Amino acid sequence: LASGLLATTLLAGCTPADQNGTPMPGITPLPVSFELHEEDAPFRLAESTRVRVEGDAGAAPELLAERLRAATGWEIPVVAATASGDDDAEPGASDILIVVAPGEAPDAAAEGYTLEVSADGARIGADTAAGAFWGTQSLRQLLPPAIERPDATEPAGGWTAAAASVTDAPRFAYRAAMLDVARHFFPVEDVEGYLDQLALLKFNVLHLHLTDDQGWRIEIPGRPELTGIGAATSVGGDGGGFYTADDYRRIVGYAADRQITVVPEIDLPGHTNAALSADPELNCDGVAPAPYEGIEVGFSSLCASPERAEATDRFLADVLGTVASLTPGPYLHVGGDESHATPEADYLDLVRRITAAAAATGKTVIAWHEAGSSTELPAGTIGQYWNYVEPENDEVVAQTRSFVEQGGKVVMSPADAAYLDMKYVDDPQTALGRTVGLQWAKGPTTLDEAYAWEPTAIVPGVGEQQVLGVEAPIWTETLSRFDEVEFMVFPRITAIAEIAWSPMPAGGERDHDAFFERVARLGERWDALGVTYYPMRGVPWT
Numbered sequence: 001l002a003s004g005l006l007a008t009t010l011l012a013g014c015t016p017a018d019q020n021g022t023p024m025p026g027i028t029p030l031p032v033s034f035e036l037h038e039e040d041a042p043f044r045l046a047e048s049t050r051v052r053v054e055g056d057a058g059a060a061p062e063l064l065a066e067r068l069r070a071a072t073g074w075e076i077p078v079v080a081a082t083a084s085g086d087d088d089a090e091p092g093a094s095d096i097l098i099v100v101a102p103g104e105a106p107d108a109a110a111e112g113y114t115l116e117v118s119a120d121g122a123r124i125g126a127d128t129a130a131g132a133f134w135g136t137q138s139l140r141q142l143l144p145p146a147i148e149r150p151d152a153t154e155p156a157g158g159w160t161a162a163a164a165s166v167t168d169a170p171r172f173a174y175r176a177a178m179l180d181v182a183r184h185f186f187p188v189e190d191v192e193g194y195l196d197q198l199a200l201l202k203f204n205v206l207h208l209h210l211t212d213d214q215g216w217r218i219e220i221p222g223r224p225e226l227t228g229i230g231a232a233t234s235v236g237g238d239g240g241g242f243y244t245a246d247d248y249r250r251i252v253g254y255a256a257d258r259q260i261t262v263v264p265e266i267d268l269p270g271h272t273n274a275a276l277s278a279d280p281e282l283n284c285d286g287v288a289p290a291p292y293e294g295i296e297v298g299f300s301s302l303c304a305s306p307e308r309a310e311a312t313d314r315f316l317a318d319v320l321g322t323v324a325s326l327t328p329g330p331y332l333h334v335g336g337d338e339s340h341a342t343p344e345a346d347y348l349d350l351v352r353r354i355t356a357a358a359a360a361t362g363k364t365v366i367a368w369h370e371a372g373s374s375t376e377l378p379a380g381t382i383g384q385y386w387n388y389v390e391p392e393n394d395e396v397v398a399q400t401r402s403f404v405e406q407g408g409k410v411v412m413s414p415a416d417a418a419y420l421d422m423k424y425v426d427d428p429q430t431a432l433g434r435t436v437g438l439q440w441a442k443g444p445t446t447l448d449e450a451y452a453w454e455p456t457a458i459v460p461g462v463g464e465q466q467v468l469g470v471e472a473p474i475w476t477e478t479l480s481r482f483d484e485v486e487f488m489v490f491p492r493i494t495a496i497a498e499i500a501w502s503p504m505p506a507g508g509e510r511d512h513d514a515f516f517e518r519v520a521r522l523g524e525r526w527d528a529l530g531v532t533y534y535p536m537r538g539v540p541w542t
């Protein structure tokens with residue numbers, strides 16, 4: 001993005017409160033450029049407010065209007081911004097105008113937008129519906145937190161947004177959160193709620209970890225045993241569940257309205273006990289193992305033996321074909337991690353067959369970094385790095401670079417910074433009166449640690465041009481209720497959102513204090529939304 005934009009960056013977080021002690025608004029992730037016009041009168045929502053739309057803004061106008069309606073009780077119609085000249089089309093000072101047209105976004109950035117807020121109205125401009133949607137998420141954060149609350153009480157000062165100019169576009173194209181629905185299953189409603197919270201932070205990918213040793217969570221036509229047997233379990237015997245094709249379509253559609261692409265993962269050839277227990281034919285000895293509800297990893301594997309080749313390849317084609325056909329997005333994740341029970345030669349053979357079957361669906365393949373030990377990946381396969389901010393050894397570096405050497409890019413999710421299932425330092429209890437989370441990735445993760453890493457500086461040779469983006473996974477071995485998932489996710493996911501979206505400041509140092517201020521502002525919003533979060537030390541919560 002043009003460095004000119006960077007040069008004009010003014011951080012609202014630098015002035016945390018005005019003279020009256022009112023916290024200044026902030027936008028998270030931090031926009032490329034954000035100027036508050038503190039001398040100017042604010043924008044004010046009114047009973048007459050309309051969302052006026054020019055061009056194809058997708059679901060953005062309706063989703064914004066719904067939120068404003070729910071809080072205010074006002075009508076807030078969505079109308080076409082025609083130039084017809086009749087009274088109804090005349091812009092009002094309380095209207096929100098959304099314009100999607102070529103030349104609106106800064107530097108024609110695909111997901112970029114501009115946002116102008118003043119006493120004369122609010123205006124979002126973008127080249128795409130995605131840009132317009134991200135613009136509405138920024139506007140949301142300029143309105144009082146109560147705007148997130150259904151049937152809210154109007155704040156004393158009214159529904160105002162500070163006068164401001166925002167120019168914005170993401171640093172990375174792939175800004176992901178991963179949800180593990182295999183260790184514990186979460187129904188469609190929970191996933192939709194999560195998508196709402198991800199959208200506020202401008203994530204554009206939801207990676208669904210659909211299968212693992214403890215559960216198989218997606219219906220595959222012709223293979224009822226996968227969900228009949230494979231979906232009945234979870235960690236700790238907390239019950240099973242799976243998505244029907246219709247459930248999955250609902251998730252995909254809900255995500256698409258919020259400009260989020262669903263990336264399904266079928267974890268192969270390890271992490272497969274649920275499938276192996278459902279289908280004896282997939283096992284080398286022809287015997288289905290017992291279902292598994294513990295939290296060990298690395299003990300299960302598909303079988304590379306020629307006697308099982310036909311059954312295994314048919315399984316791969318059925319499963320990957322079905323999931324690909326249900327998924328409108330361009331990616332299919334095939335796992336590849338922690339296959340400790342697969343002999344090296346078998347692993348390479350299986351990874352070749354798995355990635356070939358995935359590529360045959362027409363999708364771009366994604367795999368965890370271990371799969372980079374194969375030199376026979378389909379061209380352009382994306383790697384996902386999960387080792388540490390400081391790589392532990394040369395092998396993980398070589399495996400990660402292998403994706404680039406084979407024409408692909410890399411998604412960075414270093415476990416000691418981006419894994420949201422790592423414990424908090426204080427190891428607090430959840431609402432269920434227990435402590436949760438794991439600590440294998442160098443112990444608990446602070447908000448500073450989640451915020452203080454640079455994705456292009458981890459693996460030599462995997463720099464700005466090779467990093468497709470960033471991901472924050474939440475693994476759910478220890479999390480059986482969705483409020484426990486939220487408790488671990490919020491607030492640390494905001495750090496990953498900002499690394500994914502916001503430019504690295506010129507000096508190469510992010511402003512931690514200003515970031516913590518903005519996280520506190522988000523806390524007020526989560527309170528109004530009913531989202532569970534851990535009020536960790538160091539954040540100036542109000």
Ligand code: TNX
Nearest residue numbers: 297337338368386421438475
């Ligand atoms: C490692 S890192 C895993 C998962 C676990 C997670 C727990 C990676 C690709 N796999 O199987 O759930 O650690 O933190």
